[in-house]
Amino acid sequence: MTHHHYEIAVTWTGNTGSGTESLRSYSRNHDVTADALETIAGSSDPAFRGDPTRWNPEQLYIAALAQCHMLWYLALAAQAGLTVTAYHDRPTGVMVEEADGAGRFERVTLRPTVTIDPAGDPAVAEQLHHRVADYCFIARSVNTPIHHDVTILTAPDTAAE
Structure with missing residues (x-):
């Protein structure tokens, strides 16, 4: 049996100044990264307060x-x-x-x-x-x-x- 390992990073970029003070106080934006790969700009679905220009x-x-x-x-x-x-x-x-x-x-x-x-x-x-x-x-x-x-x-x- 062969094992393959995958490592990425998910970094929240949506602190608009007050963190998660309330459900509406922060952006759902985040970046998905991995060594030598382009960043995937992520968010949540627009139905859940996400940015429609980013992948969910x-x-x-x-x-x-x-x-x-x-x-x-x-x-x-x-x-x-x-x-x-x-x-x-x-x-x-x-x-x-x-x-x-x-x-x-x-x-x-x-x-x-x-x-x-x-x-x-x-x-x-x-x-x-x-x-x-x-x-x-x-x-x-x-x-x-x-x-x-x-x-x-x-x-x-x-x-x-």
Whole structure:
């Protein structure tokens, strides 16, 4: 078994002068940093007094799921001999906020559009999406139901022209 370690820093930058004196006295702004990487400007969702021009944890959660799915999908496609020429996803998530302010993601839906080489099998391309859940580190670590609404396109056969 191999262990991989990850280290980041999250620094609150939202002290507007009176700290957390009240729920409205401070900004939710923060920076997410790691060695040799660009800073991610973070905040909370605007519904929770956040800055809409900064990434919020809910968006980053959905992004992490979509990125992990895509990267494993591409690897599985390569292993299966399926040539993917383009991949684009527009994932969505639904979070439920409870009366006491706690919440959880009810579901995340990945909506990848995958373009494959004309020689590729669309059925294989579709099936590989269902195998990703066995490998994706992020999806295997959460309990949010993750659905897939997949579109498979076949690239034009430019060799026939």
